[in-house]
Amino acid sequence: MCPVKEKNVKKVDVLLCTHGHFDHIGDAVEIAKKHNPLVVGIPELCGWLEKKGVKHTADMNKGGTQTVGDIKVTMVHADHSCGIQDGDEIVYGGEACGYVVEFTNGVKIYHAGDTNVFGDMQIIRELYAPEIAMIPIGDHYTMGPREAAYACKLLKPKTVIPMHFGTFPVLTGRPGDLHKLAPEVEVSEMKPGETIV
Numbered sequence: 001m002c003p004v005k006e007k008n009v010k011k012v013d014v015l016l017c018t019h020g021h022f023d024h025i026g027d028a029v030e031i032a033k034k035h036n037p038l039v040v041g042i043p044e045l046c047g048w049l050e051k052k053g054v055k056h057t058a059d060m061n062k063g064g065t066q067t068v069g070d071i072k073v074t075m076v077h078a079d080h081s082c083g084i085q086d087g088d089e090i091v092y093g094g095e096a097c098g099y100v101v102e103f104t105n106g107v108k109i110y111h112a113g114d115t116n117v118f119g120d121m122q123i124i125r126e127l128y129a130p131e132i133a134m135i136p137i138g139d140h141y142t143m144g145p146r147e148a149a150y151a152c153k154l155l156k157p158k159t160v161i162p163m164h165f166g167t168f169p170v171l172t173g174r175p176g177d178l179h180k181l182a183p184e185v186e187v188s189e190m191k192p193g194e195t196i197v
């Protein structure tokens with residue numbers, strides 16, 4: 001889905017890894033070796049990335065907050081698995097996670113990673129109150145629109161950016177489905193390669 005012009009990454013300061021599945025860290029080692037960013041992840045995943053030659057990792061665990069580059073990053077829970085496909089083996093990759101990112105202007109974004117909805121999203125709301133939530137809606141490997149609409153009730157974001165849909169045939173959930181089920185939230189559909197301000 002990635003436009004060709006976006007495949008040649010020009011600059012990376014910080015790389016946040018949510019979990020070890022191939023569609024999430026498939027290019028992480030290559031990009032980290034080329035651009036030498038600070039790579040954030042759960043300790044087991046960072047350990048694996050270091051074994052593969054990644055130099056600057058900043059590991060952390062759920063509930064922790066650290067400043068990386070110009071952003072403040074809090075690692076939060078995700079309800080998902082985290083095996084790393086390494087050759088013909090599956091290696092333990094710690095647990096999947098999400099992130100709350102706070103920018104210097106005070107804007108807070110919750111990136112849920114791959115996850116089902118879970119009740120503690122309410123804690124994320126109460127502790128961090130992110131205005132923008134990036135949540136998966138594709139179904140099958142993550143929550144679908146029904147669960148994502150419930151996540152909106154717990155998170156109460158102003159804007160939702162749907163993700164993890166349309167890339168594999170089984171990821172059938174669409175932003176329009178979420179919009180119908182959660183009309184109280186602004187659903188901002190981004191196209192691959194698009195930037196929103």
Ligand code: NI
Pocket residue numbers: 019021024080114141
């Ligand atoms: Ni995954």
